[in-house]
């Protein structure tokens with residue numbers, strides 16, 4: 418039996434899923450096995466979601482890291498990289514071209530011109 422579970426909580430994903438598909442502004446930005454994505458997230462949005470997870474080692478009463486900015490309205494989705502307005506790695510190429518979803522490794526795909534680059 419397969420179960421589709423939709424959440425913003427990556428902690429829940431890590432607990433219950435074998436495979437994860439990360440979507441941003443209506444597009445798949447990264448997909449693959451949970452273990453591979455948590456070990457080495459390739460898309461800046463995925464890294465932002467994982468960074469914002471509360472952890473037992475988090476310092477009490479401190480703010481969790483957040484992804485700056487807001488999701489655009491569907492009628493205002495950029496025709497280039499949809500995450501570019503919020504991405505710390507965005508450059509002129511990202512703001513003028515649209516990345517496609519590409520296989521990075523077996524069963525691990527990402528939509529980004531700079532997969533895996535630290536952000």
Ligand code: SF4
Nearest residue numbers: 498501504511529530
């Ligand atoms: S393509 Fe560029 S702007 Fe879009 S997520 Fe990747 S680095 Fe960021």
